[in-house]
Amino acid sequence: MSNSDFISGLAATATPVRPRRLYADFAILAAIAGLQILGASLLFGQSEAVGKAFMMDGARMQLKFWLFGLSGAVFAGLALWSLYPGTQRVSMITLSVAALVLLLAVIGFDRALTGGVGQVLDPGHGIACLISVVSLSLPVTLILSLFMVRGASTQPNRTAFLVGLAGGSWGAFTYALQCPFVGLWYLALWYMGAVLLVALAARVILPRLASW
């Protein structure tokens, strides 16, 4: 088929489409993320342990909420932004945000290894925490995945990784509302481990689903 016939064929079948808007996608995502927080609060209620942790170490608890909540929002924004063909400097911004999060975590959280590594890492709670964060990451990850499949990322691997980072961070934020731990090593292993797990899974799975 000649190119002119091909073009005529495409033009003939062109129906009106609604242009993609970044803020509209972000608003849908924010609504779903908000509903998830509301649902989790209604389902689990207010944790007594979290209340106590707030009384004892309010600053670190707040840092934990802000760090994961903002990371989730920023990574989600970057994932949506990277869906626009031609978007540049996504990697640089992602790395800067990740470095800032790590720096704040190292400065802000409890670095002491009081009672030994086993007690600080607390695998009993830690594994439950890891599974919960991964489970709670699903709504945001799935919605962003749908956007990715529908979108036109010209950097699918990067977008997929960002989708996982955003979903994982939001899952960590949701779980943080029920979890009293603020130790750096605990958070690094179980929270960040879960976030990275979701990001790696998204990086492996999603590029195969993104159709061109």
Added chain:
Amino acid sequence: MTVVHLEHIRQQREGLIDLSPCGPLMAQAQKGDKRAYQEVLTQCQEWLKRYLGKRLSPDQVEDVIQETLMAVHRKRHTYDPSRPFAPWFVAIARFKWLDCLRAVYRQEDVELKDEHGVEGHEERVLSHIVLERVMSHLPEAQATVLKLAKIEGRSIEEIAQLTGQTASLVKVNIHRARKKLVKTLEKSYE
């Protein structure tokens, strides 16, 4: 603004068509204006002929043009009319070009595992200018085997004798060279 400016300079340097009038036309096309859409696709096709003509061998160009236009058609809702058209379209064109390279290399890697010889058709896949530019980024051992196999068309056995590498190492080096080649191309356009 810088991105748009750099893109404009690159287009001028390559003698490419100015795509800026396509933005308003594409906005019309999104509303269902078939004539505007036909005009956009025709302009894109002309642009692609020059762009891909410098990057691919002639027998690959037509296929990739149609694939790119199809991708534009399927993803036309992702164009934001408030932003310039060229970066959006060029990113899609570049993506399809690299996609074509990856697909050909994947297929040839399978053939490489099965056969003793390899055809000398790297230049059929990638234009000579682009090939020479990216070859300089490869380690010498990889660049040498790729050149011998894919430009001079020598067999694996011949390359092994000429370079003193084993046949398996030659195959591994060709595979690695191509992976690095595509990565270099991806990075050079980011």
